[in-house]
Amino acid sequence: MNIIECDKVAFVKNGNTILQNVSFVVGEGDIVGITGPSGSGKSSLLRLVNLLQSPTKGNIFYKGKNILDYNPMLLRREIGYVLQKPYIFAGTVYENLVYSYTVRNLQPDKAEMLAFMDKVNLTPDFLDKKRNEMSGGEQQRVAFVRSLLVKPEVLLLDEITAALDEANTEILENFIRQQTETKNITIIFITHNIEQLRRLAQNVICIKDGQIDFQGTAQKYFSSREQ
Amino acid sequence: MSNWALALTYILPTIAIIISYRERLGLERDIIIGSIRAVIQLSIIGLILKFIFSLDNVFITSLILLIMVYNATLVAAKRGEKIVHAKRISFVSILLSLIITLGALILVKAISYTPGEAIPISGMVVGNSMIALGVLYKNLADSFFDRRDEVEVKLCLGAKPREAARGLIRNSIKLAMAPTVDSMKTMGIVQLPGMMTGLILAGTAPEIAIKYQIMVMFMITGSVTIAGFSASYWAYRSFFNDKAQLYDI
Numbered sequence: 001m002n003i004i005e006c007d008k009v010a011f012v013k014n015g016n017t018i019l020q021n022v023s024f025v026v027g028e029g030d031i032v033g034i035t036g037p038s039g040s041g042k043s044s045l046l047r048l049v050n051l052l053q054s055p056t057k058g059n060i061f062y063k064g065k066n067i068l069d070y071n072p073m074l075l076r077r078e079i080g081y082v083l084q085k086p087y088i089f090a091g092t093v094y095e096n097l098v099y100s101y102t103v104r105n106l107q108p109d110k111a112e113m114l115a116f117m118d119k120v121n122l123t124p125d126f127l128d129k130k131r132n133e134m135s136g137g138e139q140q141r142v143a144f145v146r147s148l149l150v151k152p153e154v155l156l157l158d159e160i161t162a163a164l165d166e167a168n169t170e171i172l173e174n175f176i177r178q179q180t181e182t183k184n185i186t187i188i189f190i191t192h193n194i195e196q197l198r199r200l201a202q203n204v205i206c207i208k209d210g211q212i213d214f215q216g217t218a219q220k221y222f223s224s225r226e227q
Numbered sequence: 228m229s230n231w232a233l234a235l236t237y238i239l240p241t242i243a244i245i246i247s248y249r250e251r252l253g254l255e256r257d258i259i260i261g262s263i264r265a266v267i268q269l270s271i272i273g274l275i276l277k278f279i280f281s282l283d284n285v286f287i288t289s290l291i292l293l294i295m296v297y298n299a300t301l302v303a304a305k306r307g308e309k310i311v312h313a314k315r316i317s318f319v320s321i322l323l324s325l326i327i328t329l330g331a332l333i334l335v336k337a338i339s340y341t342p343g344e345a346i347p348i349s350g351m352v353v354g355n356s357m358i359a360l361g362v363l364y365k366n367l368a369d370s371f372f373d374r375r376d377e378v379e380v381k382l383c384l385g386a387k388p389r390e391a392a393r394g395l396i397r398n399s400i401k402l403a404m405a406p407t408v409d410s411m412k413t414m415g416i417v418q419l420p421g422m423m424t425g426l427i428l429a430g431t432a433p434e435i436a437i438k439y440q441i442m443v444m445f446m447i448t449g450s451v452t453i454a455g456f457s458a459s460y461w462a463y464r465s466f467f468n469d470k471a472q473l474y475d476i
Contacts, residue, residue, distance in 0.1 A: 051471075073385050073471060099386075103381075
């Protein structure tokens, strides 16, 4: 079953065409990698899917319904988005993670927080740390956990391993794979790292100059590159 | 104070004009025009107030208060160019702060609704609310520009615009209130406020003048907070569209 469908999506900002005629489908539980040169419109595409901005033309459907017909707040809780630049709120990591509960009017579950943190190699003492006490990679992992705690069905990840070392990248990739396998979460991630694309993606979308240059299985993508 | 003595006080702006001329500040013309305008405007308003006080009519007093609120609205709204409906928001917020503050003072019998008391008191309430709203609008717009990432991350987590902007709203109210709170802290130590000074100079006993000043201080704190609170929780909506997306600033 398709969970996300983009139909001839175009996006124009300040008179500049960022995306045009973008159409693709994403199946439930898929891991889709989006790649392409910098400035090609990858991040803009994720912003549209998360409804941070609306398409200028075309439609995006989530579970068969146009995303513009959803309550934006409820939609964003189902389609989580971890931005390229992790923004950690003022206060401790604990306060950051609590936000994911209070936004849904739920009581914070510290045990759950610690379990998620453990999966991405963050020890319990991180709960008391503030943003200036963490590296970029640690902040990115906190932002990732913060989004996961909202329990999204789809997670959009914008180059979230860019600031991570190899060991932590592997840990995060394994965790992402595990989320898909055990919770059937659909993952759409942006990467410039071709090896990461090879390791993680089942399907690949390549965007160039705001248009889809390739879409298909990862296997097909890599065999086309080798030719 | 005799009129002659008052005229002689023009010696002080004259000193300012001389300094400006010698130091080539280029302010001579502004000082001359400004001082003449101040004398004419204050004389006219003095005559109008004398007339209104003599009428002692509730409707005319209320009309004067509304005119004051409207003028303050225009000034405050100018600072809120990026706020949609800045005039409407300013008018309602300043009026609300005036109704609550003046109402409370009348209710506790601190003042009565006579032109001699209601008009000067309202002038202070409206003037301070107007300044606070100007600061608030500017700060709110700057915050939405500087802290855009924070707001968007909160939106991504499913927050409503109001929740996503709460930190910015609170900060803007705080900044709008800061001058009032600071002046309250230093009152009597750093400054003898204008109203109290005026009363003492006019012959009121200092202990009475102080009582009025304390009332004014509390009144301004209340009115600035009410106006700031009302305007900020209305104005933040200007930065979002109906899809809970941030507009580009």
